[in-house]
Amino acid sequence: MKFTFKKVFAVMLLLFVMQRSAAQTKYGVTAGVGKTSLYKFPFSPEDYNRYSPATGWWAGLTADLPLTKNGLNLFGAALYNQKGYKYSMKKETGANNTVKDSGFVQSVNYADININLRKKFVFNETNSFFAGTGPVLSFFAGGKEKIAVNYFGTALPPVNNTNNKLVKGTGPGKYTPTFFSWSFAAGFEINNFSIFLNTCIPLTDYYQDAQNGVKHKIKSFGINVGYTLFSHVKKEFKKEKDKTVYIPVVIDSLGDDDGDGIVNVNDKCPGHKGTLKYFGCPVPDTDGDGINDDDDKCITLAGSIANNGCPSFPDTIKPIKKDTACYTIYFEPGKSILRSEGYNTLAIVIKLLKENPKLVAVFTGHTDNVGSVDANYKRSLGRASVCADHVASYYISKDRLTIVSSGNKKPAADLNDPMLQWKNRRVEICIFENK
Numbered sequence: 158m159k160f161t162f163k164k165v166f167a168v169m170l171l172l173f174v175m176q177r178s179a180a181q182t183k184y185g186v187t188a189g190v191g192k193t194s195l196y197k198f199p200f201s202p203e204d205y206n207r208y209s210p211a212t213g214w215w216a217g218l219t220a221d222l223p224l225t226k227n228g229l230n231l232f233g234a235a236l237y238n239q240k241g242y243k244y245s246m247k248k249e250t251g252a253n254n255t256v257k258d259s260g261f262v263q264s265v266n267y268a269d270i271n272i273n274l275r276k277k278f279v280f281n282e283t284n285s286f287f288a289g290t291g292p293v294l295s296f297f298a299g300g301k302e303k304i305a306v307n308y309f310g311t312a313l314p315p316v317n318n319t320n321n322k323l324v325k326g327t328g329p330g331k332y333t334p335t336f337f338s339w340s341f342a343a344g345f346e347i348n349n350f351s352i353f354l355n356t357c358i359p360l361t362d363y364y365q366d367a368q369n370g371v372k373h374k375i376k377s378f379g380i381n382v383g384y385t386l387f388s389h390v391k392k393e394f395k396k397e398k399d400k401t402v403y404i405p406v407v408i409d410s411l412g413d414d415d416g417d418g419i420v421n422v423n424d425k426c427p428g429h430k431g432t433l434k435y436f437g438c439p440v441p442d443t444d445g446d447g448i449n450d451d452d453d454k455c456i457t458l459a460g461s462i463a464n465n466g467c468p469s470f471p472d473t474i475k476p477i478k479k480d481t482a483c484y485t486i487y488f489e490p491g492k493s494i495l496r497s498e499g500y501n502t503l504a505i506v507i508k509l510l511k512e513n514p515k516l517v518a519v520f521t522g523h524t525d526n527v528g529s530v531d532a533n534y535k536r537s538l539g540r541a542s543v544c545a546d547h548v549a550s551y552y553i554s555k556d557r558l559t560i561v562s563s564g565n566k567k568p569a570a571d572l573n574d575p576m577l578q579w580k581n582r583r584v585e586i587c588i589f590e591n592k
Contacts, residue, residue, distance in 0.1 A: 181497045183385045188216040191379015193240040196359050211241040226501055228277035236269040240375055253310030265300035285346045293338040297325055330367030337361045351383040483587040493539040507551045520545045521561040521585045525578040538562035540584045
C-alpha cells in the first residue's frame with residue numbers, strides 16, 4: 158500500500174514539474190460514480206450471463222497543463238478507485254447436499270494514474286467542450302470478496318464468508334499488482350467546474366478465476382464532476398529590484414513645514430503643499446501633460462485640455478484589416494485580472510507588434526454599470542493597463558501602446574440585462590499601422 162502511494166506521489170510530482178513550461182496550469186479535485194463489469198471477449202469459457210455490473214466510485218486530484226495555444230492540453234489525474242463485479246448462479250432442482258444457489262461479490266480498490274491528451278473547443282471566455290483519450294495505469298491496493306452458498310436439503314448449512322485479505326500475484330484467485338486500460342472522456346467546462354463522461358477499456362487482465370483459471374479483464378463507465386482549486390501562471394520576466402538608495406530626512410513630526418494644514422507625521426510630502434485626499438502630497442500628473450490626474454481622462458498618456466487629457470489620433474493612423482484589426486478580452490465582475498483566454502489573445506497582439514514595428518495598439522477599457530462613475534472609470538483604466546503592461550513586458554515600446562478608459566459609457570450590450578453584462582466587462586484592443 159505504501160509503495161502504491163509512493164508511485165502516485167511520484168507521478169503528481171512529475172506533473173507539477175512539467176507545469177513550469179506552461180503558461181497556466183490548473184489544479185483541482187474530481188469525483189465520479191459508475192458501473193464496472195467484466196470485459197466480454199469471444200471464445201471465453203465463462204458464462205457471462207451469470208455476471209452483472211457492480212457500482213464503483215473514484216475520487217482524487219487533477220492537473221490540467223496547456224500544451225499549445227489552440228486548446229491542446231495534457232490532463233493528469235491520481236485517483237482512488239473502487240472496481241468489481243457480481244456473480245450469481247441458481248438451480249431450481251438438485252440432489253441433497255448439492256449447491257442450490259451461490260453468489261460472489263468482488264470489490265477491489267486501486268490507485269489509478271490517468272493521463273489524457275485533451276482537445277478543448279472554446280465557446281466563450283468561461284465555457285468550453287473537451288474530448289480526450291489516454292492510458293490508465295492501475296495499482297492494486299486491497300479490497301474484499303463476499304461469498305454466499307446455499308445447498309439443497311438441510312444437512313449442509315449455508316455459507317456466508319467475507320475475505321478481506323486479497324492476494325497479489327499471477328496465479329488462480331490472485332490479483333495482478335498492476336494492469337493497464339485505455340480511457341476516453343468527453344464533457345464540458347463551466348467556469349471552475351467540469352462535468353464529463355468517461356469509459357475505460359482494459360488492455361491487460363487484472364484477476365485470474367480461482368476455479369476455471371480464466372483471466373479476467375474489467376471495464377468501467379461513469380460520470381465525473383471536477384472543480385479547479387487554483388491555477389499557476391508562469392511569469393515571463395522577473396522585475397529588477399529597486400537599487401535606489403534612499404536617505405532618511407529627520408523632521409519635526411508635530412510641525413507643518415509646508416503649511417498645507419497637515420502635520421508632518423501624517424504628511425507623505427512634508428516639503429510640498431498637498432491635499433488631504435493624497436495624504437499631504439500635491440495632486441499627481443502621471444503623464445506630465447499639465448493636467449492633474451483628478452481631471453485627466455488618460456492619466457498614462459499625454460494629451461490636451463480640449464480632449465480632457467487624452468491625445469488626438471492623427472488621420473495617418475488607420476486599420477490594417479476590418480476583420481482582424483480588433484480583439485476583445487473579457488473580465489470577471491469587479492476584477493482586472495487576466496485569465497487564460499486573455500493571455501492567448503494578448504499573445505496574438507504581441508506577435509503582430511513584434512513582426513511589424515510600424516504597428517501601434519490602442520487598449521480601451523470598459524465596465525458594466527455596477528458601482529459609481531468614478532469607480533467604473535478607474536476599473537476600466539486598470540483593465541486596459543493590465544493588458545498594455547503585459548504586452549510591454551515583451552520588450553515592446555510603450556510609445557506604441559495607448560490606454561483609454563471609457564467606464565460604462567460605451568456598452569457592447571444592454572446595461573440593464575444582467576445576463577448580458579459580461580459583454581460589457583471588456584478591453585478592446587485595436588491594432589493600427591502608423592503610416
